[in-house]
């Protein structure tokens with residue numbers, strides 16, 4: 001592949017959501033310096049793997065029929081270029097090729113509670129599942145509160 005073709009392919013993957021677009025400068029301010037340090041410490045503690053399902057950060061691959069992550073390569077320029085064919089084959093087979101991006105979740109859903117014991121490095125899927133259980137719990141509390149005519153908990 002020529003460097004131009006690699007650039008086009010990387011842009012193609014970014015547009016498909018396989019590779020994250022760089023953070024826009026206007027959004028950078030909300031990622032505070034203190035949080036950045038905390039986040040790096042948690043990712044280092046997790047050895048850059050999801051602390052729930054253990055997929056490595058920056059891996060490119062897909063979930064198979066059983067939900068197991070199949071790694072094709074890492075989201076590094078050279079690795080993508082070397083594995084472009086495998087990525088294209090997986091997409092042609094109908095798999096949704098993604099890049100694993102670890103984020104740091106608050107176990108108690110309180111964004112101000114940054115004690116390391118309250119933080120977990122999670123992949124997109126585990127983070128979503130964690131948030132969904134919280135949303136379901138909140139919805140359940142709301143229904144119960146309405147049914148019993150109680151004050152909503154904060």
Ligand SMILES: [Zn+2]
Pocket residue numbers: 050051052053054055122123124125126127
């Ligand atoms: Zn995970």
